[in-house]
Amino acid sequence: MDKQSITLTVNGRNVEFEAEPRKLLSDALREDCGLTGTHVGCEHGVCGACTVLVDGRPVRSCLTYAVQMEGHEITTIESVGEHGALSPLQQALHEAHGLQCGFCTPGIVMTFQAFLAGHPDPTEEEIRDVLSGNLCRCTGYQNIVSAIQLAARHMREGAAHVAT
Amino acid sequence: MKPAAFSYFRPASIEEALEQLASLGAGAKLIAGGQSLGPMMNMRLATPAQVIDLNDLTELAYVREAGDWIEIGALTRHYQLAESPVVRRHCPLLAQAAQTIGHYAVRQRGTIGGSLAHADPAAQLALIAVTLGARLKLVRPGATRCVQAGDFFVSAMTTALEPDELILSVQFPKAAPREAAAFKMFNRRHGDYAIVAAATTVAVEGAKVQRVRLGLGGVAPMPRCLDELTWPFLGEMPDERWIWRLAAAARQAIAPEDDARISALYRQELAERLVARALGRAISVLHG
Numbered sequence: 001m002d003k004q005s006i007t008l009t010v011n012g013r014n015v016e017f018e019a020e021p022r023k024l025l026s027d028a029l030r031e032d033c034g035l036t037g038t039h040v041g042c043e044h045g046v047c048g049a050c051t052v053l054v055d056g057r058p059v060r061s062c063l064t065y066a067v068q069m070e071g072h073e074i075t076t077i078e079s080v081g082e083h084g085a086l087s088p089l090q091q092a093l094h095e096a097h098g099l100q101c102g103f104c105t106p107g108i109v110m111t112f113q114a115f116l117a118g119h120p121d122p123t124e125e126e127i128r129d130v131l132s133g134n135l136c137r138c139t140g141y142q143n144i145v146s147a148i149q150l151a152a153r154h155m156r157e158g159a160a161h162v163a164t
Numbered sequence: 165m166k167p168a169a170f171s172y173f174r175p176a177s178i179e180e181a182l183e184q185l186a187s188l189g190a191g192a193k194l195i196a197g198g199q200s201l202g203p204m205m206n207m208r209l210a211t212p213a214q215v216i217d218l219n220d221l222t223e224l225a226y227v228r229e230a231g232d233w234i235e236i237g238a239l240t241r242h243y244q245l246a247e248s249p250v251v252r253r254h255c256p257l258l259a260q261a262a263q264t265i266g267h268y269a270v271r272q273r274g275t276i277g278g279s280l281a282h283a284d285p286a287a288q289l290a291l292i293a294v295t296l297g298a299r300l301k302l303v304r305p306g307a308t309r310c311v312q313a314g315d316f317f318v319s320a321m322t323t324a325l326e327p328d329e330l331i332l333s334v335q336f337p338k339a340a341p342r343e344a345a346a347f348k349m350f351n352r353r354h355g356d357y358a359i360v361a362a363a364t365t366v367a368v369e370g371a372k373v374q375r376v377r378l379g380l381g382g383v384a385p386m387p388r389c390l391d392e393l394t395w396p397f398l399g400e401m402p403d404e405r406w407i408w409r410l411a412a413a414a415r416q417a418i419a420p421e422d423d424a425r426i427s428a429l430y431r432q433e434l435a436e437r438l439v440a441r442a443l444g445r446a447i448s449v450l451h452g
Contacts (some may be wrong), residue, residue, distance in 0.1 A: 021172035021215070024206075043165035044203035051269055058269040063202030067172050068217055111269060132354040133267025 006067050010035065011079040021067045025059075026050040028066035029076060037077035037106050041135070048134035051107040052076050058114045077106035080113060088158065089113060089151040098147030100138035108134045112148055120156050124149070167205035173216045178224070178332070181216060182305050186328045188214045194330060195219075196239060196278035199270045224277070224332065227251055232338050233299075238277025238331040242266075242289075245276060254338040257296065257345035257363055261288040264347070267355040277331040280313075285320045286357040286382045288349070294387040295363040295379025298336050304329040320385035340375070343367035346445035348438045349381075358382050360431055362414075362438035366402065366446040373402050376410075376443075380435055383418040393417050402447045411440035 003018040010033055017032035026043075029035045029052070041047035043062045050061040053075035081087040086094060089109055099105045108131070115122070115130050122130075127148050128141075136144060173188075175181035185192060191213035195201055204210040218224070224239035227248045234254050236245070245251050245262035252259045265271055265279075265288050279289040280300065292298070293313035300311045304326060316324050325331070339345065349361035360382040367375040376394035381387045397410050415436035420428045 020169060022167045022169050024166065027166075044206050045199060045270065048267070048269065057272040059273055060199075060202075060269055062206065063198050063273070065167075065172070065215075068174075068219065115268065129354070130268040133269050 004067070006032075006070060008033065008066060008069055008074060009072070010074045011076060012073075019066055021065060023066045024062050025052070025064040025066045025069055025074070026061035029061060029074075032066075035076050035078050039103055039106055041103070041107075046135070047104070047107075048111065049104050049107040051110045051134070053110055053114055056114060056117075058111045075110070075113075077109055080109055087113075088154045089116065089148070092147040092151035092154060093144070096143050096147035096150050098139065098144040099136075104134055104136045108136070108144060112151070116148070116152055116155060120152060120159070122148075122152060165206045168208055168211040170205075170212055170215045173214060174220060175216060175218070176220055178221055178303065178330075181218060181221065181330065182303065182328070184214075184216050185330065186305050188216070190327055192216055194281070197241065197274035198278075199266060199274040200278070200282045200284065218277075218330075229254070229338075230335065233335040234338060235333050235335045236276055237333050238275060240276050242271035242274045242276070242279075246271065255296070255336045256339060257347055257365060258289075258292050258336055260345065261292045261347045261361075261363065264288060264349060270355075276334060280316070280334065281323060281325060281331055283317055283321050283323045283386070284357065285385050285387070286359070286361070288347070288358070288361065288381070290317060291361055291363050291379050291381035291387040292347070293334065293336075294389050295377050296336050296365070297377075297389075298334050300334050301332045302326075302329050303332050308332065314389060317386040339365065340367045342369065342450065343375075344446040344449035346442040346449070348442040348445065350434050350438060359426060360434040360438055362435065362442040364439070364442045364446055366443065366450065368402070368450055371401055372399050373397065373406075374399075378410075378414065378439065380414065380418060380439070383420040383431055383435055388418060390414055390417055402443070407440050407443045407447070410443060411436045414439045 006019050007016045015033045026040050029038045039049040041049035045060045045063045051058050052061045054072050081090045173184050193212035194216050196218045224237040226237040227250050242262045242265045246259050298313040300316050302309050345365045347363045349358035351358050363379045365377040378390040415432050420431040422428045
């Protein structure tokens with residue numbers, strides 16, 4: 001199948017490249033957009049490592065073709081935090097030892113970036129239900145759950161602080 | 165794990181989608197959420213020559229009341245089923261089951277039309293459609309028709325959809341006033357397909373059972389509706405003994421097959437337990 005021109009809006013920037021329709025969004029982000037923060041694990045929607053946001057909602061980028069995403073807003077891990085200024089969720093993962101090798105972390109950050117925006121005060125059960133879609137082979141999950149609880153608390157306190 | 169080459173079509177209207185489906189023929193495949201088709205294509209279990217993307221047909225994403233029924237557009241996502249106030253109020257069984265599909269990210273993307281058309285024998289939405297006697301509205305160029313869920317599922321991964329036909333919407337009956345619903349499933353890992361799943365609604369009149377709907381998934385190539393089985397149990401008090409008698413009857417009524425990993429006996433025992441748990445849950449909601 002011939003390559004065609006595809007324009008994606010990633011982290012607020014338009015990126016144009018040539019690719020076949022079968023090009024996965026995960027591969028397009030890494031190879032054509034130069035954004036290698038999105039990791040590729042299982043490539044069939046099980047591990048959650050490649051999770052990005054499409055119009056603000058978490059999506060497996062390995063189950064999405066780049067060509068489908070024209071006209072949608074894609075958000076990747078590269079848009080979260082800055083060097084020297086981690087996002088509250090990243091900071092909490094750091095403080096609570098919520099990662100070891102870090103391979104699964106971008107997918108977890110993107111998943112909970114979306115979840116915590118809509119659920120500022122989640123129960124542990126809700127956190128574990130959502131986290132079940134992201135495989136981590138290092139941590140045993142306990143510290144990830146703690147980190148998400150910590151991040152939620154910091155974000156709530158931050159919001160309350162802003163509100164006053 | 166990359167899909168085989170395909171050409172891509174992105175219709176802007178239902179009419180355009182139907183024209184493309186009719187003209188492209190059997191090599192074309194409709195894609196909605198892609199949460200089942202995507203993995204199958206990545207693993208090359210599916211190699212469509214053309215992919216027709218339905219995601220721009222946002223007119224097919226809705227939940228609305230229609231008299232004694234609720235009508236749900238085919239492009240409605242699983243999270244919308246789980247969160248919709250209309251679904252939660254009038255069809256709580258559907259909302260409960262939708263909340264258990266796959267994982268959080270999968271529910272953001274997967275659609276009711278896609279799940280029903282895929283017809284996985286273990287899928288939640290197929291089971292709920294059969295249990296509640298849902299009606300599917302199908303369209304092809306120049307014609308629409310209505311099909312009962314029980315007639316829609318022909319076998320595992322096989323439906324009554326014609327090659328040039330797509331699902332427009334699905335209608336579910338509204339719950340009766342004194343009726344409670346429960347969905348119970350068992351899987352090895354959170355988010356996996358169920359090995360066996362049970363869905364039920366129990367309606368009472370006074371203290372006695374007036375109507376039971378009962379469905380089982382994972383015990384046959386397609387979901388089983390066991391309503392007839394419940395008829396001798398109507399008009400009784402739904403106590404513990406009643407629950408276990410009905411659960412035992414459900415176990416007797418199914419004949420799952422052995423497969424490489426799961427024995428028929430295990431599925432039967434799971435079915436009995438899950439039916440009992442679902443009935444118990446529904447009855448405790450009624451008493452609650």
